[in-house]
Amino acid sequence: MYLVLIAWLYVALMMAVAEATNTTGSLLGALITFVLYGLLPMSVVLYLMGSPARRRALKAKEAAERAEVLAAAAAKQASDPAEATPRPTEAAPSNPPDASRQATGMTEAATVASVREEKR
Structure with a gap:
């Protein structure tokens, strides 16, 4: 290059x-x-x-920051065993509304009646 x-x-x-x-x-x-x-x-x-190299460097930096946060959380958890027990959390709904932006699969009620032409 x-x-x-x-x-x-x-x-x-x-x-x-x-x-x-x-x-x-x-x-x-x-x-x-x-x-x-x-x-x-x-x-x-x-x-x-040079954009692929910049993208790789950014991902490596984000991975290093993520690993640092996880290491700090593990160190905190190891130093305080009371925090190690999981806390009860609110259960997330199994199917959040409109999460996939797909149709619900239910049929709609017919709101408009079909119209026929009159024969003369």
Whole structure:
């Protein structure tokens, strides 16, 4: 990945040098060429290519924090055996309402009567 980045920046640098040394070119044009053809696109590519590594680092950090919290809870539980006995909690409903956002499966009562056309 870095080889492509370095190669593209080299090409953009050579374009900027050609712009600067041209008889109708300028240093401002060379700078704009290097930034717009080299630095800007490669910074976007580098950011996009680095997103999986950032995601892995974030998950590792969250896992470490979770493990730290669990270790602290285990240490507290080991130091205070009275807290080790489970407390009675309110029983959760076996099927919470609208938890799965699915239809209940019950049929509805017919509220509209069917209408027939009259024959003449």
